[in-house]
Amino acid sequence: MQKDNPLMAVDYSFYDYVTASQSRLAPHLIDGVPDYAYREDFALRKHIKRLPGFYPLAKALTNQYVPLIKQTLNLKCLKVGPSQFSDVYDKAVYCARILGIGIPTVFIDNDPSVINAFTVATEDEAPMICISSGLLERFSEDELLTVIGHECGHIHNEHSVFDLAAQLLIGAIGILPKMNQALTVLSTPLRLSFLSWSRAAEITCDRAGIICSNNKTDSLYAEAKLLFGASQDRNDINIEAIFQQYDSLRGTPVRLIEIESTHPIPARRILAEREFLSSEILYQWRPDWEPPETELLAKKELDDNTAKFVSIAKNGKRKDSK
Ligand SMILES: [Zn+2]
Structure with a gap:
């Protein structure tokens, strides 16, 4: 009797996919x-x-937190998958494949008053x-889709250990108060x-979000929605008007408030995204997109221009401002 070859059961289409990927x-x-x-991001x-000793400490703290966060999410939130909220799950699969990372587990929380991911x-842990x-x-x-792409960027860049450590340092996480006291x-x-x-x-991951987007400007409009909480499903956003609003504050000390923030203000992020x-x-990642007619920015130029917008100290003027 002919024995079945176990290798015949191997899904070569997946192997081909991984190799090609x-x-x-x-x-x-x-x-x-x-x-x-x-x-x-990379330099810092x-x-x-x-x-000395900080990274191992941050990693040890993260390893304590992550199982706790996972259990909490499992307890309180809805886990998406092929059988429920499959459209959200498909977006995570799509972004993970574009960036070449493992498929993340995606939860939806139960607080409609918050816009966050x-x-x-x-x-x-997965x-x-x-x-x-x-x-x-x-x-x-x-x-x-662009938000999920942004979050997949955090995974792709292994930001979590640093991110959780940063949140601990600024007291944004209060699950283990004794640790917070120690870190103060x-x-x-x-x-x-x-x-x-x-x-x-965040700038790195905004770029990942653009790479994973359906349209070049989705990320800019998603960012703009953070300014008004995306209320009433309004879409009459004018990016140029947002820049002009930002120009009125750019040279004042008010902008320094951002020094205590984990995220750049939305206008700066939009300016940085526009450079990208x-x-x-971008067009090496997305050869299917038509590049602009102007000369494309090399990496150094891109990061130099981005620093002008993102660095609080440099506080550069945007080239088309009046
Ligand atoms: Zn982020």
Whole structure:
């Protein structure tokens, strides 16, 4: 009797997919880091890693938190999958494949008053993305895709250890108050450098969000919605008017309030995203998109221009402002 060859049962289509995916993505990695990562994000990550003992501490804390967060999400939120909210699940699968990461578990929380999404990932646990029900309700399908792409960017860039450490440092997480007390002894410059890194990491992930988008400007409009809470499903947003609003504050000390923030203000993020739309890297990821007629920005130029908008100290004037 002829025996079945066990190799016949192997799904070669998946193997082919992984092989093709790896060869497609290899040119996008520089020293293991995605080529779209914003320079300041990468530089500060390296700097933080060099602080004696800090990275192992942050990792140990993260490893304590992540199972707790996972259990809490499982307890309180809805887990999406092929059998429920499959459209949301499909978006996560799509973004994960574009960036070449594992498919994250996606939860939807139960608070419609909040517009937010966050990611938790370590080496020891499968990555998780949580999307607020407010965001799901008030963002379009295309805007939701760019948000999930952004969150997958955090996974792709292994931001979670640094991100959770930064949140601990600024007291944004109160699950383990004793740890928070212990961490308050850390110096203000260290805390501010974490916040600065956190803002730079957001720029990296806004770029990932654009790479995963259906349309080039979805990310810009999703960002603009954060300014007014996307209320009443209004879409009459004028990006140029937002820039003019930003210009009126750019030169005043009010802008320094951002120094205590984990995220850049939306106008700065939109300006940084607009630079990315003119970059060589974007059209290497998205050869299906028609590039602008102007000369595309090389990586250094892109990051130099981005720093002008994102750095609180530099506070650069946008080129088309009056
Ligand atoms: Zn983010």
